[in-house]
Amino acid sequence: xxxxxxxxxxxxxxxxxxxxxxxxxxxEPHxxxxxEPQAYSEPxxxxxxxxxxxxxxxxxxxxxxxxxxxxxxEITAFIGPSxxxxxxxxxxxxxxxxxxxxxxxxGDVRYRGASLYGKGVSPIAVRRNIGMVFQKPxxxxxxxxxNVAYGxxxxxxxxxxxxxxxxxRSLRQAALWDEVKDRLKASGLGLSGGQAQRLCIAxxxxxxxxxxxxxxxxxxxxxxxxxxxxxxxxxxKSRYTIVIVTxxxxxxxxxxxxxxxxxxxxxxxxxxxxxxxxxxxxxxxxFEDPKDPRTEAYVTGQVG
Amino acid sequence: xxxxxxQVGPAGTAGPTRPLSQRRPFGDRTFQVITLAAGLLVLVIxxxxxxxxxxxxxxxxxxxxxxxxxxxxxxxxxxxxxxSFIYGTAITSAIAVVMAVPVSVGIALLLTExxxxxxxxxxxxxxxxLAVVPSVVWGLWGIxxxxxWIAKIYAHxxxxxxxxxxxxxLFGAPTSGASFFTAGIILAFxxxxxxxxxxxxxxxxxxxxxxxxxxxxxxxxxEMIQGAVWPHSKxxxxxxxxLGLGRAMGETIAAALVIGSSATITSHLFxxxxxxxxxxxxxxxxxxxxxxxxxxxxxxxxxxxxxxxxVIARGIVGRSAEQGSA
Amino acid sequence: xxxxxxQQPNLREAKGWRRTKNRIATVLMVVAFxxxxxxxxxxxxxxxxxxxxxxxxxxxxxxxPPSVAPASEGGIGPAIVGTFLIVGLATLxxxxxxxxxxxxxxxxxxxxxxxxxxxxxxxxMTGVPSIVMGLFIFSIWVLxxxxxxxxxxxxxxxxxxxxxxxxxxxxLKLVPNxxxxxxxxxxxxxxRVTITVVLPAAIGGIVSGxxxxxxRAAGETAPLLFTILTVTASNWNPFSGPNTSLPSQIFxxxxxxxxxxxxxxxxxxxxxxVIAFVLMIAARIVTARFTRYSR
Numbered sequence: 001x002x003x004x005x006x007x008x009x010x011x012x013x014x015x016x017x018x019x020x021x022x023x024x025x026x027x028e029p030h031x032x033x034x035x036e037p038q039a040y041s042e043p044x045x046x047x048x049x050x051x052x053x054x055x056x057x058x059x060x061x062x063x064x065x066x067x068x069x070x071x072x073x074e075i076t077a078f079i080g081p082s083x084x085x086x087x088x089x090x091x092x093x094x095x096x097x098x099x100x101x102x103x104x105x106x107g108d109v110r111y112r113g114a115s116l117y118g119k120g121v122s123p124i125a126v127r128r129n130i131g132m133v134f135q136k137p138x139x140x141x142x143x144x145x146x147n148v149a150y151g152x153x154x155x156x157x158x159x160x161x162x163x164x165x166x167x168x169r170s171l172r173q174a175a176l177w178d179e180v181k182d183r184l185k186a187s188g189l190g191l192s193g194g195q196a197q198r199l200c201i202a203x204x205x206x207x208x209x210x211x212x213x214x215x216x217x218x219x220x221x222x223x224x225x226x227x228x229x230x231x232x233x234x235x236x237k238s239r240y241t242i243v244i245v246t247x248x249x250x251x252x253x254x255x256x257x258x259x260x261x262x263x264x265x266x267x268x269x270x271x272x273x274x275x276x277x278x279x280x281x282x283x284x285x286x287f288e289d290p291k292d293p294r295t296e297a298y299v300t301g302q303v304g
Numbered sequence: 305x306x307x308x309x310x311q312v313g314p315a316g317t318a319g320p321t322r323p324l325s326q327r328r329p330f331g332d333r334t335f336q337v338i339t340l341a342a343g344l345l346v347l348v349i350x351x352x353x354x355x356x357x358x359x360x361x362x363x364x365x366x367x368x369x370x371x372x373x374x375x376x377x378x379x380x381x382x383x384x385x386x387x388s389f390i391y392g393t394a395i396t397s398a399i400a401v402v403m404a405v406p407v408s409v410g411i412a413l414l415l416t417e418x419x420x421x422x423x424x425x426x427x428x429x430x431x432x433x434l435a436v437v438p439s440v441v442w443g444l445w446g447i448x449x450x451x452x453w454i455a456k457i458y459a460h461x462x463x464x465x466x467x468x469x470x471x472x473x474l475f476g477a478p479t480s481g482a483s484f485f486t487a488g489i490i491l492a493f494x495x496x497x498x499x500x501x502x503x504x505x506x507x508x509x510x511x512x513x514x515x516x517x518x519x520x521x522x523x524x525x526x527e528m529i530q531g532a533v534w535p536h537s538k539x540x541x542x543x544x545x546x547l548g549l550g551r552a553m554g555e556t557i558a559a560a561l562v563i564g565s566s567a568t569i570t571s572h573l574f575x576x577x578x579x580x581x582x583x584x585x586x587x588x589x590x591x592x593x594x595x596x597x598x599x600x601x602x603x604x605x606x607x608x609x610x611x612x613x614x615v616i617a618r619g620i621v622g623r624s625a626e627q628g629s630a
Numbered sequence: 631x632x633x634x635x636x637q638q639p640n641l642r643e644a645k646g647w648r649r650t651k652n653r654i655a656t657v658l659m660v661v662a663f664x665x666x667x668x669x670x671x672x673x674x675x676x677x678x679x680x681x682x683x684x685x686x687x688x689x690x691x692x693x694x695p696p697s698v699a700p701a702s703e704g705g706i707g708p709a710i711v712g713t714f715l716i717v718g719l720a721t722l723x724x725x726x727x728x729x730x731x732x733x734x735x736x737x738x739x740x741x742x743x744x745x746x747x748x749x750x751x752x753x754x755m756t757g758v759p760s761i762v763m764g765l766f767i768f769s770i771w772v773l774x775x776x777x778x779x780x781x782x783x784x785x786x787x788x789x790x791x792x793x794x795x796x797x798x799x800x801x802l803k804l805v806p807n808x809x810x811x812x813x814x815x816x817x818x819x820x821x822r823v824t825i826t827v828v829l830p831a832a833i834g835g836i837v838s839g840x841x842x843x844x845x846r847a848a849g850e851t852a853p854l855l856f857t858i859l860t861v862t863a864s865n866w867n868p869f870s871g872p873n874t875s876l877p878s879q880i881f882x883x884x885x886x887x888x889x890x891x892x893x894x895x896x897x898x899x900x901x902x903x904v905i906a907f908v909l910m911i912a913a914r915i916v917t918a919r920f921t922r923y924s925r
Contacts, residue, residue, distance in 0.1 A: 094815065096811070096814065096815065099811070099814060101741075111324070114324050116324075121324050122324065124329075124817050124818070124819055125323060125324050125817070126324060126817075127814065127815055127816065127817040128816070128817030129324070131815060131816065132815040134808060134811060134812065134815075136808060138806075138808035138809055138811065138812040139812075140809060140812065140813070140827055140831075141809075141830070141831050141922060142830070150813070150816065150826070151816040151817070154816065154817070154818050154822055154826070155817075189922060200812065203812075203816065204815070204816070207816060207817070329819055329821075331819070331821055332819040332820060332821045332822075334821075335820075335821035335824075335825075336734075336738055336820070336821070338730055339730045339731065339733045339734035339737075339738060340734050340738065340739065341730075342727045342728075342730035342731035342733075342734060343730075343731040343734040343735060343739065343744075343745075343748045343795075344748065345727060345731065345791070346731065346748055346751050346752045346755055346791065346792060346795070347747070347748060347751055349755070349788055349791070350751060350754075350755060350758075352766070352770060353758070353762065353763075353766040356766060356769040356770045357762070357765055357766055357769050359769070360765075360768075360769045360773075406662065407662040407665055407666060408662075410658060410659040410661075410662030410663070411659070411662050411663050411666065413659055414659040414660065414662065414663055418656060418659060427663065430663075430666070430667060430670070431666075432910065433670065433674075433910075434666060434670050436845055436846070436849075436906045436907070436910050437670070437673065437674075437849075437903065437906075438848070438849025438850070438851075438877060438902055438903075438906065439849065439850070439851065439852075440849065440851045440877040440880045440881050440884075440899075440902075441673070441677060441849070441880070441899045441902065441903060442673070443880075443881070443884060444880055444884045444895055444896070444899050445673045445676055445677065445899075447884055447885070448884065448892060448895075449676055493666070493669055493670070496666055524648055524649065524651070524652035525652055525655070525656070526651055526652040526655040526656075527648070527652070529655070547757060550757045551757065553759070554757070554758070554759025554760070554761065554762070555759070556759065556760065556761040556851070556852040557851045557852055557877075557881060561881075561884055561885070581759060581761045581852070584761055584765070585761065585852060585855055588855060588856060589855075600765055600768075600769065603761065603762050603765040606759055606761070606762055607758065607759070607762045610757055610758060610759055610762075611754060611757075611758070613757075614753075614754040614757035614758075615754055617757075618750060618753050618754055
């Protein structure tokens with residue numbers, strides 16, 4: 001491959017966004033318990049296309065000039081040290097940052113060709129297409145049934161039979177049905193951490209979004225629950241596109257097809273920090289053959 | 305930012321299942337407007353109070369001019385000077401505050417510093433019970449039970465201090481069960497809950513580190529309170545006191561029943577007197593014309609005083625709470 | 631570290647005057663509490679003792695006799711009817727408006743200038759004397775529309791509004807933000823988030839606060855003096871004609887020389903206190919059972 005142009009500000013390798021990576025042979029190395037995805041082929045259509053996106057909270061520039069693409073039916077992971085803006089970028093994808101006073105976005109974020117921040121675009125509509133699961137499970141103080149039925153209800157579905165069907169289907173997809181099917185009226189607050197997070201995932205899937213964003217969904221969970229959620233992600237990948245922020249590198253290698261590594265850039269003169277995208281590529285490549293020394297330092301554990 | 309394209313995805317791919325552009329739902333905007341209107345109602349009501357009562361009281365202001373602060377209140381001769389009522393309000397509120405504040409602050413400190421958690425709840429219940437007894441019940445008990453009983457005590461004290469210079473002026477004859485002092489006592493009971501609960505809030509904002517620091521130096525509890533709690537909370541407690549004062553000034557029914565209803569200005573605390581809210585309550589039914597305008601005017605004065613006190617108090621409590629937790 | 635070898639460390643309490651001062655302070659604080667408990671208990675005992683003699687079903691439902699009538703005749707039925715009607719109307723007006731106002735403060739406008747002004751003025755408004763509210767409604771309503779139970783309800787409603795706003799605001803603040811985020815993430819509008827997630831989560835505290843506001847309003851007399859024109863006849867129509875209420879009757883009878891009237895006042899006082907207590911206990915139960923927002 002040609003020597004990628006290193007832009008000092010973005011650290012982005014220009015070649016990445018242009019052409020999709022070449023097909024590679026089926027990988028072996030990190031095969032532990034996780035079954036590896038099928039042989040890599042051409043990526044599907046572009047779901048997200050971010051172009052020189054910078055995110056501001058007021059005058060503080062949290063993230064600078066991020067450009068990447070997310071592809072259909074893949075799991076894309078954002079990794080990096082704390083404060084590098086990966087959650088900020090994630091929340092840009094479903095306009096959740098609109099809720100933070102003073103937050104605004106520069107650059108272009110396109111979702112299947114349409115600009116997410118264009119005039120006339122309703123964040124409500126955006127979020128109906130692009131769902132989100134949060135770091136700490138946040139079930140509503142309602143029954144399990146009502147938690148899952150919440151999304152469909154606000155979309156206008158009120159027929160009980162249909163709702164029953166949606167609730168069961170979503171809970172099955174979230175691998176929670178068997179555990180709660182006899183107590184759907186019980187409060188969602190009474191579930192364990194792993195169960196509650198699966199409930200939140202079921203809730204998100206109930207509206208059949210196009211994309212599911214996950215912000216460190218397992219960081220509050222024990223390893224067993226984490227493993228259950230990772231299995232879940234692999235199961236639903238064929239129907240959804242998933243973007244996950246994680247600070248657990250092993251998790252990224254276990255589940256994701258592509259990985260974006262973010263880091264913090266310090267400007268010594270003005271004493272400011274901002275997040276930047278350092279490298280983005282196939283997960284295997286990022287972890288086995290990182291192009292940027294910062295990436296290599298991070299994934300080999302030399303820096304936290 | 306690029307221009308908006310309404311197309312939703314390159315041909316052949318599954319685009320978003322729902323369109324991205326959508327006007328803000330009508331219900332959403334309506335809801336916001338309704339809540340704003342409800343909030344504005346507060347301001348509207350306050351302005352209307354000031355406006356309409358002043359309008360009704362205008363005849364009195366016009367008739368008396370600065371004489372509204374005159375000493376003589378005699379409906380028969382159309383003289384309506386409010387000084388004795390202002391005096392009565394001031395005296396009874398002062399007595400109430402002097403009695404209630406040490407007690408309230410004491411209880412607040414008891415609850416926050418002394419009492420173990422399990423005992424705190426019953427004590428708070430008692431204070432809540434105190435707050436829920438209606439003013440008119442205090443007044444009923446006051447006039448039928450308390451007044452006859454305390455009249456004798458007053459008489460004893462008065463005869464005891466007869467002849468002694470300052471004390472005679474304060475506590476000497478004439479005495480009456482229904483008097484400034486009695487009203488002050490009842491008012492003190494009534495404002496204790498609010499001063500206590502606000503003081504508790506203020507004391508709770510004292511950073512635990514300061515308290516622990518004092519203890520770590522070997523301070524006794526009293527010394528810790530003096531050194532760590534007091535400096536942080538004195539501003540807020542002043543605010544709480546002012547709020548209690550405002551409440552005492554405006555308290556009508558209990559005062560109306562036990563104050564004695566005699567429009568006099570006297571230093572004798574055990575003598576019957578009158579206060580602004582009490583006279584309004586007692587004399588309104590028979591009033592008309594300028595008389596009624598005068599009573600409403602007293603209400604205007606009361607409103608003005610209490611608003612000013614409350615604004616100052618809330619300003620202090622608000623600011624000191626912020627500083628305390630900084 | 632300086633260690634004085636050979637000497638036992640002095641771990642006893644502070645000696646002498648410091649200890650005494652501390653003890654005195656503690657005693658004073660306890661005395662303060664006792665000073666408050668004693669008259670409260672005394673008042674309650676008196677009300678119960680004198681009131682219970684006259685309380686009976688007949689007492690609670692009979693019409694109000696002239697003052698001179700002995701205690702065995704008549705009762706305070708109209709006053710109870712009046713209290714329920716007037717306080718009920720006031721609640722219907724003040725609670726929804728108060729909740730909506732608090733929603734504005736907490737979810738929409740809180741930090742801006744207008745939001746902070748409204749919040750501040752709501753606090754100030756809780757300190758407006760109840761008699762001023764009565765004079766206000768007299769000036770703006772009664773002069774045009776005559777005395778009525780509704781006028782009294784307006785006055786009580788004005789008293790209740792800022793209290794409900796404040797207590798609801800506190801409750802809304804307690805709802806954790808992740809709940810809101812979860813709802814937004816599913817594509818809900820702000821109104822929907824508020825109505826379908828935030829309000830249900832806070833409803834326990836909101837109801838409890840409202841019950842306490844009602845308890846206070848039920849005991850208010852001064853605002854009713856100039857709005858309902860205390861009469862003795864029963865009036866089931868709050869919108870026309872003067873009315874009466876428990877506190878109004880107590881006030882009238884308290885200054886009556888007739889023992890019968892005084893006894894009725896005690897009975898009414900007991901009734902009123904029981905109502906207030908029931909509301910207070912209901913508020914505690916609601917709080918205990920219905921406030922749990924997150925795991």
